[in-house]
Amino acid sequence: MSGIVKTFPGVRALDGVSFDVRAGEVHALVGENGAGKSTLMKILAGAYIADAGTIEIDGKVAAIDGPRAAETLGVGMIYQEFNLVPDLSVVDNLLLGHEPLTRGFLDRRAAVAQAGSVLSELGIALPLTLPARKLTVAQQQLTEISKALLRKARLIVMDEPTAALTDREIDALFVLIAKLKAQNVAFVYISHRLEELPRISDRITVLRDGKTVETRPTADLPQDEMIRLMVGRALNAHFPELPPVAEDAPVVLLVNRLASTAGVPVTDVSFSVRAGEIVGLAGLVGAGRTDIVRAIAGADVPVAGSIDVAGRRVVVHGPHSAIEAGIALITEDRKAQGLVLGMNVRENTTLAHLDAFAKNGFVDRAKENETTAREIAELRIRTPSGEQIVRNLSGGTQQKVVLAKWLIGDAQVYLFDEPTRGIDVGAKAEIYALMVGLLARGAGIVMVSSELPEVLGMSHRILVVREGRIRAEFARADATPDKVIAVATGVAA
Amino acid sequence: MADEQKVTAELEAGAEAAHARANRTRLLRTGGAIVALAIVVVIVNIFSHGAFLTPGNLTNVLRQITYNAILAIGQTFVIITAGIDLSVGSLIELTGVVMASFANAMPFDGFPLVVSTLIVGLAVGCAAGFVNAVPVVKLNLPPFITTLAMMLMARGLAFKLAHGRPVALNSDAFNTMGTGFFLQGPLSAVGSPGIPIPVLWMAVLVAIFAVLLTRTRFGRYVFAIGGNEEAARLAGIAVGRVKTLVYVISGGCAAIAGMLLMARFHSGSPNTGIGSELQSIAAVVVGGTSLAGGRGSVVSTFFGALLIGMLNNVMNLLGIESYTQDIVLGAVILLAVITDELRKRYLQS
Numbered sequence: 001m002s003g004i005v006k007t008f009p010g011v012r013a014l015d016g017v018s019f020d021v022r023a024g025e026v027h028a029l030v031g032e033n034g035a036g037k038s039t040l041m042k043i044l045a046g047a048y049i050a051d052a053g054t055i056e057i058d059g060k061v062a063a064i065d066g067p068r069a070a071e072t073l074g075v076g077m078i079y080q081e082f083n084l085v086p087d088l089s090v091v092d093n094l095l096l097g098h099e100p101l102t103r104g105f106l107d108r109r110a111a112v113a114q115a116g117s118v119l120s121e122l123g124i125a126l127p128l129t130l131p132a133r134k135l136t137v138a139q140q141q142l143t144e145i146s147k148a149l150l151r152k153a154r155l156i157v158m159d160e161p162t163a164a165l166t167d168r169e170i171d172a173l174f175v176l177i178a179k180l181k182a183q184n185v186a187f188v189y190i191s192h193r194l195e196e197l198p199r200i201s202d203r204i205t206v207l208r209d210g211k212t213v214e215t216r217p218t219a220d221l222p223q224d225e226m227i228r229l230m231v232g233r234a235l236n237a238h239f240p241e242l243p244p245v246a247e248d249a250p251v252v253l254l255v256n257r258l259a260s261t262a263g264v265p266v267t268d269v270s271f272s273v274r275a276g277e278i279v280g281l282a283g284l285v286g287a288g289r290t291d292i293v294r295a296i297a298g299a300d301v302p303v304a305g306s307i308d309v310a311g312r313r314v315v316v317h318g319p320h321s322a323i324e325a326g327i328a329l330i331t332e333d334r335k336a337q338g339l340v341l342g343m344n345v346r347e348n349t350t351l352a353h354l355d356a357f358a359k360n361g362f363v364d365r366a367k368e369n370e371t372t373a374r375e376i377a378e379l380r381i382r383t384p385s386g387e388q389i390v391r392n393l394s395g396g397t398q399q400k401v402v403l404a405k406w407l408i409g410d411a412q413v414y415l416f417d418e419p420t421r422g423i424d425v426g427a428k429a430e431i432y433a434l435m436v437g438l439l440a441r442g443a444g445i446v447m448v449s450s451e452l453p454e455v456l457g458m459s460h461r462i463l464v465v466r467e468g469r470i471r472a473e474f475a476r477a478d479a480t481p482d483k484v485i486a487v488a489t490g491v492a493a
Numbered sequence: 494m495a496d497e498q499k500v501t502a503e504l505e506a507g508a509e510a511a512h513a514r515a516n517r518t519r520l521l522r523t524g525g526a527i528v529a530l531a532i533v534v535v536i537v538n539i540f541s542h543g544a545f546l547t548p549g550n551l552t553n554v555l556r557q558i559t560y561n562a563i564l565a566i567g568q569t570f571v572i573i574t575a576g577i578d579l580s581v582g583s584l585i586e587l588t589g590v591v592m593a594s595f596a597n598a599m600p601f602d603g604f605p606l607v608v609s610t611l612i613v614g615l616a617v618g619c620a621a622g623f624v625n626a627v628p629v630v631k632l633n634l635p636p637f638i639t640t641l642a643m644m645l646m647a648r649g650l651a652f653k654l655a656h657g658r659p660v661a662l663n664s665d666a667f668n669t670m671g672t673g674f675f676l677q678g679p680l681s682a683v684g685s686p687g688i689p690i691p692v693l694w695m696a697v698l699v700a701i702f703a704v705l706l707t708r709t710r711f712g713r714y715v716f717a718i719g720g721n722e723e724a725a726r727l728a729g730i731a732v733g734r735v736k737t738l739v740y741v742i743s744g745g746c747a748a749i750a751g752m753l754l755m756a757r758f759h760s761g762s763p764n765t766g767i768g769s770e771l772q773s774i775a776a777v778v779v780g781g782t783s784l785a786g787g788r789g790s791v792v793s794t795f796f797g798a799l800l801i802g803m804l805n806n807v808m809n810l811l812g813i814e815s816y817t818q819d820i821v822l823g824a825v826i827l828l829a830v831i832t833d834e835l836r837k838r839y840l841q842s
Contacts (some may be wrong), residue, residue, distance in 0.1 A: 019588060162497075297727075318726075318729075319727050319728070319729045320729040320730075320731065322729075323729040324729075325726075329727065331727060336721070336723060336724075337591075337721075337723050337724055337727055337840055338724055339721065339724055340716070340717050340720035340721040340724050340725065340787070341720065342716075342720045342721075342787045342788055343716065343717065343720055343723065347713065347716075351713070351717055351724075351725070351728045351730075352729055354710045354713060354714075355710070357710075358709070358710040361708060361709045361710055361711060362708055362709050362710075363708060363710055363713060390696075405728070453689035
C-alpha cells in the first residue's frame with residue numbers, strides 16, 4: 001500500500017500512508033486511538049475506498065473496490081467484533097457465500113468434508129454443528145481465521161485479536177499464527193497490547209495522525225521508543241488556561257466503589273471531583289471509561305457502590321434520577337444518544353428539562369423560544385433559527401445543541417464523553433471555553449477523551465482506566481503522554 | 494476581520510438557504526396530502542357526473558370514514574413511537590359486545606346508561622391497550638407480536654361473550670349517538686342533512702388529539718421516543734410510561750369507535766372490525782406518517798382517512814365492483830408511500 005489518503009467529513013484520517021507486508025511475516029500496526037490503523041485496514045479489506053494511493057498485491061496493482069474483491073485477492077479481515085451469523089452452525093458460517101451445491105441444493109456432507117479438511121490440516125478442533133453463538137470468544141476467533149483460510153487468504157488482518165482472550169488462549173493463537181507463517185501466510189497484527197508484540201511480530205509500523213511514522217524490525221524498536229513514536233507531538237497550545245481549583249472547594253461528586261456490568265464491566269471505581277475541577281479519564285477505547293460515566297449518570301444502572309452529589313447520597317436507578325440530582329451526561333455518540341435528529345434545535349434544547357417549560361402539561365412555546373434564542377446566542381450555535389431540524393446541522397453545531405440541552409439545567413456535575421470527537425478546531429476551542437465557563441459556575445467536570453493532548457491539556461487531574469478499573473492517578477503537572485500510555489496499555493501498573 | 498466577515502456572510506447565506514429548505518419541507522409535507530386530495534376531488538366529480546360533490550354525498554363520506562379515522566388517531570400515536578397496533582379492529586368488536594351486554598343488563602336507561610356504557614367500553618379498550626404495552630415496555634418485545642396476540646384474543650373473547658352472534662341493544666338511548674344529526678335545521682337550507690353525530694365525535698377527537706400531540710409535553714415525548722428512543726431515555730424521559738399511554742390511547746380510540754358502531758347498528762357485533770386495523774394503518778400511512786417513527790400528525794391522518802373514504806365512495810358511485818376497489822385501494826396506498834419516499838429523497842438532496 002502506498003500513498004494512501006482517506007478523508008472523512010472534517011477529518012483527514014489517512015494522509016499518504018505507505019505500508020508493506022512480506023509473505024510469511026507478522027507485521028504489527030500500532031498507534032494511538034484515531035491514528036488511522038483501522039481505517040487503513042478497512043481500505044485493504046475493501047470496506048472503505050481510498051481517496052488516493054495504490055495497493056499492490058504480489059507486485060500487481062490491485063483495485064479493491066469492495067469486500068468481495070479483497071477476498072478474491074487473498075485478503076482476510078478479522079474484525080474485533082466478529083462477523084459470524086449467531087444462529088447458523090459453525091460449518092455454515094465457515095462456508096457462508098461459498099456453499100457447496102449438488103444439483104442446485106445445499107450439500108451438507110460436502111460442506112462438512114471441506115470445512116473438516118481445512119480444520120484438521122491446521123489442527124483446529126471446532127464443534128462444526130454448534131450454532132456460532134454458543135462458541136467461546138476464542139472459538140469464534142478460530143472460526144473467523146478458518147473462514148479466511150477456507151477462502152484461500154494469504155494475508156490475514158487481525159484487529160485486537162487478543163483483547164478478549166485468556167492467557168492460554170493467546171498462547172494457542174500464537175502457536176497457530178506461527179504454523180500459518182510457516183505456510184507463507186502473512187499477518188497484519190493490530191494491537192494496543194504493546195508488551196505482546198516482541199513475542200509475535202517481525203516488524204512494527206507506527207502510525208500517528210494518519211501518517212506512517214516509522215517501520216522497523218521488532219528487535220530494533222524497544223517499547224519506550226515505540227510509545228514515544230506513538231505519542232510523538234508536543235501538546236497543542238490552544239487549550240485555555242484552567243483556573244486552579246480553590247483550596248476549600250467543596251466536593252461536588254464522590255464516587256465510591258462503583259461497579260456496573262452493562263457494558264465493559266466496571267469494578268471498584270472510586271474518585272471525587274471538586275467544584276471548579278476537571279478530572280480527565282484517560283485510557284484506550286474499550287477500557288471502560290464510557291461505562292464509568294454511564295453508570296454515574298444512570299444510563300446503565302450501577303450494581304454496586306455509591307454516588308454523592310454535593311454531599312447528598314443519590315440513588316441512581318435511571319437517567320431521570322441522575323438528572324434530578326444534578327448530573328448531566330454529554331454522551332460520546334451525539335447522533336445515536338444525544339440528539340433526536342428529526343427534531344429541531346428548540347425541541348432538542350428543551351427535551352431534558354421540558355418540565356420547566358410546561359404548564360399543566362402544555363408546552364409554553366414562548367418560553368421555549370426565549371431560552372433557545374438565548375442559548376443559540378450564548379453558545380454561538382450556527383443555525384438559521386431554533387426551528388432548524390438538527391439533522392441538517394454540522395457536527396460541531398450539533399454538539400453545541402447537545403451542550404445547550406444540558407446547560408439549561410444548571411447541573412452540578414457534567415460528564416463529558418469525547419466532547420470534541422469529529423468536530424473542527426474552531427468548535428473545539430469554543431467547547432473548551434465553555435467547559436471553563438462551567439467551572440466558574442461552580443460545577444465539577446469529568447471528561448473522557450481518547451485524545452491524549454486533550455486529556456492532558458484540559459484536566460486538573462488525570463485518572464487512567466484499564467479493564468474497567470482506575471489504574472493510576474496523575475496530577476496535571478506529573479502527567480506525561482508516555483506515563484499515561486504506559487499505564488493505559490498495561491506496560492506499567 | 495475579513496475572515497470573520499466572510500464567515501458571517503456564509504452563515505447568513507446558509508441560514509437563508511436552510512430557511513427556504515425548511516419552508517419547502519413544511520409546504521411539501523402538509524401541502525402534499527391536501528393537493529392530492531383536491532386533485533382527486535375534481536377528477537372524481539367529473540367521473541361521477543357531479544354526483545360526488547353534493548352535500549348529501551359528502552356527509553355520507555364523512556360518516557363512512559368516522560370509525561376508521563378515530564381508530565387511525567390512536568394508531569398515529571402508536572406509529573409515531575415506531576410501534577404498531579394490530580388489535581384495534583378486534584377491540585371494536587370486544588368493546589361493542591361488552592358495551593351492548595352491559596347496557597342490556599343495566600336497570601336504568603337514558604343518558605346515565607349511555608355515559609356508564611361508554612365508561613365501561615373505554616375501561617375495556619384502555620385495559621387492552623395497557624396489556625398490549627406491558628410486554629413491549631418491560632421485555633422489549635415487538636409490538637407487532639403483542640398486538641397480534643391481542644387481536645386474536647379480543648376477537649375470540651368477543652365471539653365467546655356474544656355466543657357467536659350480534660348482541661342486539663334493548664335500549665333506544667343510543668340512537669341519537671348512532672344515527673342523529675347536529676345542526677339539522679340550519680344546514681337544510683344548503684341541501685345538507687346536517688352533521689351526523691358520529692362525525693361530530695370524530696371532529697372533536699381529531700381536535701383534542703391534534704392538540705395533545707403538538708402542544709403538550711406528552712406529545713413532544715411521543716415524537717422524541719419515535720425519533721431516538723435512547724436519546725429520549727438519556728434525557729430522563731420515562732419512556733416506558735409514555736409508550737404505555739400511547740397504547741392505552743389507541744385502545745381507548747378503538748372503544749369509542751366501537752361505541753359509535755354499536756349505536757349505529759343498534760347491536761354489538763363480534764365481526765364488524767375485521768380488517769379495520771389494516772384500514773387504520775393505511776390511513777396513517779397515506780397521511781404521510783412514517784412507519785419508522787418520529788414524525789406524523791393527527792390532522793394528516795384524518796386527511797389520509799378522508800382520501801381513502803372518498804375513493805371508496807366514488808368507486809361505489811361509479812358502480813365499480815368491490816374486488817376492483819381493493820385493487821385500486823392497494824395501489825393507492827403503495828403510490829402514497831412511494832411518493833412519500835421520493836419526496837424525502839428530494840428534500841435530502
